[in-house]
Structure formats: C-alpha cells, structure tokens
Amino acid sequence: MIIGAGSVGIEFASIFSRFGTDVTVVEMLPRILPLEDPEISQEMQKLLTKQRIKFHTQAKLEELKIKDEKVEALIADGNGETHKILAEKSSDSCRRRPVTDEIGLDKLGVETTRGFISVDKNMQTNIPGIFAIGDVVPTQALAHVAFT
Numbered sequence: 001m002i003i004g005a006g007s008v009g010i011e012f013a014s015i016f017s018r019f020g021t022d023v024t025v026v027e028m029l030p031r032i033l034p035l036e037d038p039e040i041s042q043e044m045q046k047l048l049t050k051q052r053i054k055f056h057t058q059a060k061l062e063e064l065k066i067k068d069e070k071v072e073a074l075i076a077d078g079n080g081e082t083h084k085i086l087a088e089k090s091s092d093s094c095r096r097r098p099v100t101d102e103i104g105l106d107k108l109g110v111e112t113t114r115g116f117i118s119v120d121k122n123m124q125t126n127i128p129g130i131f132a133i134g135d136v137v138p139t140q141a142l143a144h145v146a147f148t
C-alpha cells in the first residue's frame with residue numbers, strides 16, 4: 001500500500017507493480033498526481049489500472065496499525081464511510097520533511113521555520129557566511145531546484 005499519489009508515490013507504485021507486487025494507492029485528493037494537469041492524472045490512472053494497480057482517491061488515511069505482522073489501514077472515503085485495507089507493507093510517500101533538528105543549527109543561531117532553514121535570495125542564512133541549499137530550504141523539493 002502506498003499512501004499519497006504524488007510523483008514519488010506513483011513512481012514507487014509503478015516500480016513495485018512491475019516487480020509483481022499487488023499495489024494499492026491511497027490518495028486524499030480527488031485525483032492522482034494532483035500537481036499535474038487533470039488530463040495527465042486521468043491517463044496515468046487508466047494506464048496504471050491496466051497494470052493492475054488499485055486506486056482509492058478522495059480517501060483519507062485515518063489510522064494505520066500493525067496487526068499480525070500486516071498493515072491495517074482505515075481510510076475514510078468522500079462520503080465519510082470508513083474502509084479497511086490490509087497490506088503486507090506500506091510506504092508513506094507524502095510526508096517528506098527536512099531533518100534539521102539535530103545538526104546543531106540552534107547552537108549557531110541559524111533560523112528555521114518548521115524545520116526549513118530560512119535563507120535570503122543568495123541562499124545565505126541569518127548568520128553571515130552560512131548558506132543552505134536543497135530540500136532543507138523552503139523551495140520546491142526537486143533536484144534541479146536544489147543546485148540552482
């Protein structure tokens with residue numbers, strides 16, 4: 001079971017499905033790949049459904065627990081009804097966050113907001129001479145954004 005049908009979730013759903021795993025994707029929003037054009041979402045879902053991936057859109061994960069070494073997920077659909085999904089493993093593809101809390105930024109006085117390092121237009125932090133780039137700053141978490 002993959003939680004989150006953004007680019008990372010769909011990438012992994014496709015990979016595991018091609019390895020022969022039965023994959024179920026759970027997405028809170030009405031369509032997969034919600035940042036893409038609706039036509040892309042629709043065509044991708046058709047294509048991946050042919051590849052035997054199951055989709056639950058407008059399905060909010062309410063609870064996740066391990067029972068008898070299996071994952072048991074409770075999801076609420078758009079009508080507020082709750083369904084149970086059982087899976088061998090689950091992957092959370094929607095909660096990437098910067099891991100900056102234990103690297104001593106506080107000792108240096110570097111400002112962060114919800115873990116993201118605050119920078120100016122030159123990527124300099126509030127401490128002169130200390131710069132930050134990549135997913136730790138509040139820009140789009142993409143490789144080409146990380147190094148530009």
Ligand SMILES: Cc1cc2nc3c(=O)[nH]c(=O)nc-3n(C[C@H](O)[C@H](O)[C@H](O)COP(=O)(O)OP(=O)(O)OC[C@H]3O[C@@H](n4cnc5c(N)ncnc54)[C@H](O)[C@@H]3O)c2cc1C
Nearest residue numbers: 007008011099103133134135136140141142143144145146
């Ligand atoms: C599954 C997936 C698919 C993606 N696909 C795309 C894509 O198709 N196109 C795209 O543009 N972007 C993609 N991204 C996003 C892209 O990978 C990131 O935006 C990019 O890697 C950010 O670069 P970074 O250098 O900030 O961080 P990272 O590439 O994550 O590099 C940080 C490195 O620092 C190491 N590290 C962390 N903490 C410490 C520490 N305390 N001490 C020492 N080392 C540490 C980590 O182990 C890691 O190797 C994808 C991301 C994921 C997760």
